[in-house]
Amino acid sequence: MSLKSNRNQLVKTAVQGSVAPAHQWAPFEVGAAGEIFAWPSTGGITYNVKIGDSVFGWAGEHIEPGVSTTMSHKNSKAEAGYQFLACCGNEATVISGAAKGEKGTVLGHHGGVEHLMLDFPDAVLDKLTCDDKFLIKGYGQGLKLIDHPDVYIYSLDPDVLESWGLIEREDGRIEVPVNVIVPGHAMGSGIGALSVTTGDYDIICHDEATVREYAMDKLRFGDFVAVLDHDNRYGRTYRKGAVTIGVIIHSDSPLGGHGPGMMTLMSACDEKLIPVLNENANLGAIKGIGRYAVE
Template sequence: MRINKERLVMISVQGTIVKPEHSGRHAVAHDGKPFMLPGTGGITYNVKVGDPVFGWAADHVEPGVSTILDQEKRDSGQNRGYNFYACIGNEARVVSGDAKGAKGIVTGHHGGAEHVLIDFPDEVLEKLTLDDKILIKSFGQGLELLDYPDVHVYNIDPNLFEKLGIEEKDGKLFVPVVAVVPSYLMGSGIGSTSMGTGDYDIMTADQDVLKEHGLLDLRFGDIVYIKDYDNSYGRCYRKGAASIGVVIHSDCKYAGHGPGVTIFMTSAKPLIEPVLNPDANIGKILRIGRYRD
């Protein structure tokens, strides 16, 4: 597949580890029950790419290390720039503290929180502190499929993209995915036009529907196909469209929420087809998280 990899620019961006925040009060779940649980941010030691997204005593938990440009600049253009430039599969390097020099891999963007998520080995997690700085070699935004102008690609390092096992046949692209998500299950994030940052959620209030579509076994890092959803210029339902993304955060208890998906490929036209493959996980492809050698 021909891509414009040699025309992409690699630019450094640098962030810091997010200090977890919480109101200390109960919230209300989609079933009307109150809950008070850990959520986003920090260094998450025991939740990694490859782990199940369901079953944690948490809400919106982010695997690995959650980063942001600056805690005080969450809603600034600079932080949006940090989220935009960082792509799934990019190399991240610790540039301060006891873990200085250690390397990790970007695994996704979490919208709303505006976090960039990074996987590091256990020995690095043990050395990191919440004051450490992490530099990312951003590379990927601007990626194009030269023979498929109606297929848009965002948020992914081209070196990872080339390892996904996508096949071309009869003018279409066949993409290995773990599961197919019906459009009616997509929730929080619909209507966003920030295609180069963030994610949107697979709603999980109806467990029977999740079971029907094989979604209860989803893991962090899984690649999924979202049917009839166009992410070309905003997130919207469009019959025949398709979007491909990576599962980046856990299940959530709020109405309209669930495991988050960062989109990296989409078309408004019926040009993308799913090929079910249980190994379609960025952790397995990159040997990170639970799949680290």
């Protein structure tokens, strides 16, 4: 059975941003195992880290693939609107400089730094500068499944929803393809946030036994993942039988309580959502971008 949505009632709104400055957070940082490091982190234009790459193994932490953007580089209500309206899978257009007119794709937003990450092909990245600007057709907030009001959807382009491969079962539950299923006790920074339409929260990957047990070492940028027993309908909290589905938007981190970042896309209680493992459950595979792009 096909899943009907309210896509024709959604509002499409232009929002505009520019390249976020790359940060150095501290001269040195200390990881959860006592390791000391001085690594690249958030912001800027990242050339060699892309959707489809592993989130592990980089000499960097909280790395954001592609182009990191903000509206004004200030933490304001307008800045929150830029993140709120730009949804996973939305179209982004370069509106300045040598790459003017080139198209890209929204991956998702990163809380704390309030960055929105955009994917562009290599040929476009090579033309961009840190002064360039981007126009995004914000489309997706308010999306819902007409026959399933108990499934809450956030920050998701309706085209991605329709291409994802969700299946409605005869018992009324919905199967959702994901690459990894994460246990609720592995979630860290971001728990307790009241807003799930901006920001993200982190999957803690510091316990090697848990990583092996749940195959969390397979995590890639752009992966769709499920978190068990987490309710993101009205904020991020623990609730037995709830399932939250999200997309991976930044890399692993050695910092205590941190790890690969996941932006919320949908959530429901009472085992309404059934995660089904599928190695192609990745935004890049759906949109043909990042490492999935056909040259």
